[in-house]
Amino acid sequence: MRAAYRTNLLAILELQLCAARNRTSTWDPWVPGPHYKWRTIINEKNEYLTDNFTLAEISCPCGNCEARIDNRHLFKIQALRDIIGKPFKVNSWFRCLTYNRTLAGSSEQSKHVFGKATDISTRGWPDDEIMNLISKAYLLGFKGIGIYPTFVHLDSREGEFRMWVGE
Numbered sequence: 001m002r003a004a005y006r007t008n009l010l011a012i013l014e015l016q017l018c019a020a021r022n023r024t025s026t027w028d029p030w031v032p033g034p035h036y037k038w039r040t041i042i043n044e045k046n047e048y049l050t051d052n053f054t055l056a057e058i059s060c061p062c063g064n065c066e067a068r069i070d071n072r073h074l075f076k077i078q079a080l081r082d083i084i085g086k087p088f089k090v091n092s093w094f095r096c097l098t099y100n101r102t103l104a105g106s107s108e109q110s111k112h113v114f115g116k117a118t119d120i121s122t123r124g125w126p127d128d129e130i131m132n133l134i135s136k137a138y139l140l141g142f143k144g145i146g147i148y149p150t151f152v153h154l155d156s157r158e159g160e161f162r163m164w165v166g167e
């Protein structure tokens with residue numbers, strides 16, 4: 001078992017234990033205190049934030065803003081990547097409000113705006129691999145799972161679990 005995999009799973013278990021006990025986790029390998037970190041994308045787009053994900057993959061397509069990174073969401077996506085065991089393409093992660101408003105049907109409350117959502121491309125994937133992705137995402141505790149024809153949206157919202165099928 002790789003070190004990153006073990007670290008991420010332990011971190012997630014600790015988060016879930018804290019949630020069960022209704023207290024805040026102190027776990028955060030990136031910054032003490034707030035869970036958010038704003039990163040400039042200039043000159044460091046290829047910087048790896050975890051084993052497999054670069055700042056460029058997380059950043060907004062507009063190219064003019066700083067990425068808002070929710071570290072817990074980021075590490076859950078990395079844990080999912082470790083469990084799936086093969087690369088997947090990220091269609092969309094952070095979106096600034098300005099860019100998000102240009103998208104048809106977008107919501108100001110989109111979890112992408114908060115850096116808490118990732119769209120994973122499933123174009124060309126067989127059904128069983130998509131099912132595997134969704135079930136592992138559920139087990140890892142993603143609270144929002146949207147299933148679309150060519151991608152799966154995963155988010156780390158607060159509150160009730162929600163799953164939907166989109167067009």
Ligand SMILES: [Zn+2]
Pocket residue numbers: 060061062063064065095096097098099
């Ligand atoms: Zn932007």
Ligand SMILES: [Zn+2]
Pocket residue numbers: 092112117118119153154
């Ligand atoms: Zn999405």
